[in-house]
Amino acid sequence: MTLEFVLSRQDHHVVGRGVRHAFPDIADAVAAVRDGRNVVGAIPFDMSDATALIEPEEFYRLDGPWATVDALPPLPTVTVARQIPDPSVHVQRVRDVVEQLKAGVAEKIVLARAIEVSAESPINPVSVLSALVSRDPMGNGFLADLSPAAPAGRHIVGSSPELLVRKRGNIVSCHPFAGTAARSTDPDEEARISAALAASAKDQAEHRFVVDEIRAALTPFCETLEVPESPQLSSTPQLWHLSTPIVGTLADPATSALDLALALHPTAAVAGVPRAAAMDTIDSVEGSRGFYAGAVGWTDGSGDGEWMVTIRCVELSADGLTGTATAGGGIVADSDPDAELDETTAKFRTVLSVFDR
Numbered sequence: 456m457t458l459e460f461v462l463s464r465q466d467h468h469v470v471g472r473g474v475r476h477a478f479p480d481i482a483d484a485v486a487a488v489r490d491g492r493n494v495v496g497a498i499p500f501d502m503s504d505a506t507a508l509i510e511p512e513e514f515y516r517l518d519g520p521w522a523t524v525d526a527l528p529p530l531p532t533v534t535v536a537r538q539i540p541d542p543s544v545h546v547q548r549v550r551d552v553v554e555q556l557k558a559g560v561a562e563k564i565v566l567a568r569a570i571e572v573s574a575e576s577p578i579n580p581v582s583v584l585s586a587l588v589s590r591d592p593m594g595n596g597f598l599a600d601l602s603p604a605a606p607a608g609r610h611i612v613g614s615s616p617e618l619l620v621r622k623r624g625n626i627v628s629c630h631p632f633a634g635t636a637a638r639s640t641d642p643d644e645e646a647r648i649s650a651a652l653a654a655s656a657k658d659q660a661e662h663r664f665v666v667d668e669i670r671a672a673l674t675p676f677c678e679t680l681e682v683p684e685s686p687q688l689s690s691t692p693q694l695w696h697l698s699t700p701i702v703g704t705l706a707d708p709a710t711s712a713l714d715l716a717l718a719l720h721p722t723a724a725v726a727g728v729p730r731a732a733a734m735d736t737i738d739s740v741e742g743s744r745g746f747y748a749g750a751v752g753w754t755d756g757s758g759d760g761e762w763m764v765t766i767r768c769v770e771l772s773a774d775g776l777t778g779t780a781t782a783g784g785g786i787v788a789d790s791d792p793d794a795e796l797d798e799t800t801a802k803f804r805t806v807l808s809v810f811d812r
């Protein structure tokens with residue numbers, strides 16, 4: 456049976472194989488969960504686009520991060536075919552957005568850019584997933600077949616550190632990330648970089664927008680909600696981030712993980728504040744983001760589930776010969792456009808480094 460879906464975390468992973476039913480329309484997926492069916496897959500950034508959710512034929516959850524015993528095709532060499540837009544244009548876009556933010560159009564807007572790579576032979580999505588999970592000490596990785604959203608055969612694969620929402624019984628948790636610094640191989644530099652990120656007023660402000668928005672979105676669902684006063688430092692192999700673990704108890708345990716994901720998505724970590732103004736700017740500046748900056752995850756027939764923010768990822772074409780990685784960063788009025796370009800470059804390393812020779 457084909458592998459349609461994987462979500463790997465440090466302590467467990469979920470796999471979906473085969474397609475019993477495809478849900479290009481999110482409302483049908485929500486109804487399926489209410490009927491006690493398992494739903495897995497990917498939700499696009501813009502909820503008016505088609506979703507890539509399915510009820511798999513086979514659904515299972517096991518302890519520990521995902522791993523495979525199958526022999527996988529090696530990853531081919533890739534070359535950068537296009538940058539969308541050119542890096543200098545991205546810097547100019549950030550400059551323009553900074554002016555808009557200073558003029559009061561919005562308070563935070565997340566801008567992204569893409570790198571398209573070409574491969575000599577097909578990039579196997581499972582090989583990408585395997586490389587990503589084995590390189591991440593947190594065991595994070597995801598793979599979703601995007602066929603329900605047509606055209607068929609595309610996949611999105613990545614390693615996101617950012618938990619949009621998890622629901623187990625009556626406990627809801629979120630772990631938003633925002634505020635970023637590239638890591639160093641030098642221990643002294645590492646200490647300096649992480650301390651500077653923790654002390655950065657600009658990054659703290661970027662982060663606060665996300666936490667405040669999540670608190671507001673979750674409050675109506677919760678009996679209790681614990682939101683730490685200040686963020687902590689979290690790391691991936693490439694980056695330092697500010698992050699805030701949030702935990703609550705649900706007023707109605709029948710609220711599903713998918714319901715919660717839809718109430719939260721897209722957060723200010725990938726869109727901005729206010730959300731509508733930020734989404735308008737993103738749409739007019741970048742065009743459609745597709746599944747990048749969406750949500751990827753699962754919800755089982757009991758309503759339990761887990762959804763990650765779809766970042767640090769590459770979308771693979773149906774023939775596997777093209778991969779498009781997208782990375783973005785939150786812009787606020789005092790953002791430095793050149794530093795924002797560097798931040799996206801560092802974020803691309805998560806997925807593009809799997810092709811390094």
Ligand SMILES: C=C(O[C@@H]1C=C(C(=O)O)C=C[C@H]1O)C(=O)O
Pocket residue numbers: 565567617632633634635661696724725766767781782783784785786802
């Ligand atoms: C948008 C991305 O990352 C998000 C934006 C961040 C930021 O602006 O500092 C940090 C983590 C993520 O929430 C991405 O990786 O593409």
